[in-house]
Amino acid sequence: MPLVKVPRAKLGEKLKRFFLADMFKGMWLTLKFNLGALTSRDSVRGFGIYTEQYPSVRPQVAPRFHGAPRLNMDPETHESLCIACNLCALACPEDCIDVIAMDIEMTVGGKPRKKKVLDEFIFDTSRCMFCALCQEACPTACLELTQEFELATYSRAGFVWNREMLEQGRESRKFEA
């Protein structure tokens, strides 16, 4: 008495085996991909080339992708939009933001006043998890996580971005297409 029940092949299955249907199916699949790669580059339908030529052709990232941080400037006056309110540093769950403010003396309406302005902004991208809570906390739409994703550096210290890097963007080598 067999302990394992082996199903008996039906006639259709037997015919399929006899005429090597699965073999030809597999060959048709690879041929379809090969012809698809030569004729159309439509990878969405599944017959074309899926690979991107990365350094020369930039990949399209998703709209909600969070990448490198940036401090936005006023487009007219080119002054930082940051008011040094420290909300981003408080919002950060990883504690990777340091806002260093300073008071400057200025006269408003003939009276001497003190104003808090941004001195230095330290952003540790090695600890950042790109949750963008800082971006949401920012009252002036100054801090923003951009779509830039090339964050690798040669040293650990390179992951700590200062104000200049955050405002100007980090220097990175661009490959020509």
Place this chain on the structure above:
Amino acid sequence: MFALFAPPNFLNDLLLKVCDQQEVVNHVVWPFIQIGAVITLVAVWALYASYLERKISAFMQARLGPMRVGKWGLLQPIADAVKLLTKEDLIPEKADPYIFRYAPYISVAATFITFSVIPFAPNWGVITDVNIGLLFVLSISSVGVLALILAGWSSNSKYALLGGLRSSAQMVSYEVAMGLSLIGALMFARTLSLSGITLAQAADSVWFILYQPLAFVIFLISGIAENNRAPFDLPEAESELVAGFHTEYSGMRWSLFFMAEYAAMVVVAAVATTLFLGGWYLPGVYRLAGYFDSHNLYVFLSLVVFVVKMALLLYLYFWLRWTFPRYRYDQLMDLGWKWMIPASLLNIVWTGLTIFTLQALDGWGGLDTLEPRSAGEPLLALGLNLTGQGKGVAITLGFAGLLVAALFLARLNRHSRDFNLKKQRRQIRLVDVPKGAPAVATTAATAVAGEG
């Protein structure tokens, strides 16, 4: 025994200015030019075959393949060649240094020599027309096995030795099927000269694949197995044997094996083209060249036809490689001995019956299968000389042979599928287990105690 050919007339005039003796031109200068051209082209092919392989595999897997060196990565093979040439030529300490060094040369030489008899085109497109051409190809290409065994043996490495053993077993078992499958086509061609086989097909204006579809399939499969290509690439199965017989090789010696493999692919494709796909013959080419009244154009067009047919077969090689997974070793032997060899034997019998039927049907019931011959002429002196009706009968019987062989093999191997599974499982009987009850694992201790 063998014939050499004169160069095309414009080149002949040029060469005569240098040598001023027609025999020297025909027998020395022109063959050397041909040999040089063939060796160069095959070497370039071996380079670019790696590129093609990478590109085709990439396309089949929705990738791009090499794209960086040159436009579309076209200079990649040259970069590879430079890398291989500058690599260190390592010889393992315990290896047999002489055999280890010369095995790649044997491998390359054995494949390159076979090109001398392959008819790439009529007239000046042939290097030499040997009257035992096909036998020559088979015997020389089986010397290639020797190189693999020597390489595997002399490396003094487990993996290389296992790869060499596997390749020898594989090649020996598939060579039988390969040789037997050719006999059917030879019964129609009635000559072993490769040019003669092509001419026989041109004279009948039919390709032998129509008479011999079964032999073509067997030849292709055995040819792929003979070349150690996937899905039969057991000798160099990466996941089991590192790299098989060339595990210990590096640099240029390794690439010589590689080159031999790709050249051997061309040899098998060329023989398959010559025997089954009509060689350089394509209906209409002769007439087309006749319009221009140029014999050289005819030869050149025939050469193009031959190369195109070969290219299609070589594409099939790549296509199969990137579609099918590798066979297990027992499956490989199974396919060789239980499927290919019986099928090729059946093909011989079936071809004999076909030819007998053709002769028996001639003149019966108004059928007219053979061309009328003069009174004293023997029956099969100049090939079969089939008429249109005869060709129809031969082609029908050829394709019927495909079905007959499939039925025959299915019947012959009806139990080979349940070799490891169904039959063995049915024979499992557990001791002292009532019917339908679940099996309980018994340890060795309790078994011994039970016996006591």
